[in-house]
Amino acid sequence: MTISIGDRIPEATLKTRLEDGPANITTDEIFAGRKVVLFGVPGAFTPTCSMNHLPGYLEHGDAIRAKGVNTIAVVAANDVHVMNAWRKSVEAGDRILFLADGNADFIRALGLDMDMSAAGMGTRSKRFSMIVENGVVKAVNVEDSPGKAETSGAAALLEQL
Template structure:
């Protein structure tokens, strides 16, 4: 596994995430997965949030709702896009976005093979709880023109340094 990314590092450029773009007409149907190239963020300030799994209690009940609720606060601080990522497939992430009604505010991205998360050193092995060997650590980062300006990686359960309040304070 790669060394964990740090403030001042660049986001990996040789990986592609997948996502289903928001489409209001597809609320009860699957979207069509598209590539999400990180180059899309080269001239932007973005927040990327990594979670161990879609629909899991902390991710679904705390982490994602807080970012959704404070979306406008993030925008006021110059954030142009918010991306949630986990090692799942784009259809699960699309369904999670529809379930939580994030609509076009948060990009729900999939890193099915864990290539993006592995390149950043943000993978954890959760086989002991039946989640598999390649799962995202819980984290939030701010990248400005693809350079990491904030990184909060949780060392235990719950949401603190990866939460929206910590990100807003860092902005």
């Protein structure tokens, strides 16, 4: 079942990169008492993710935060090292929290997983965006195709804030 408006974010432990190396981060640490924009991508460094989806959140990040958002985060079924390399390659700094869900456990719990085995990519995330307040989903946008970043893009999400 796909997560919907009014649902709580499932408990999960993800990975992120801190200055001293990889670290676990729980969904409670990310979402409790905070307003968070979370977007999911099929994979770091993939064309639509790198050229269309992520850049919009970097471009509109200040406007999104000006609407009371504490954190903008991206999640993908990649390992923490790949996510950190992607963060560095786009010079995101700390403007976006990069979350690694290497086994896609969190993505599956959201009901937003898809099988991309035919493309040699295994289980990946559908392309999505959501607004979460104190762990409760207030808006969720899922693309019909992994090659599109329109309804889940930053400009569309900004209109929902």
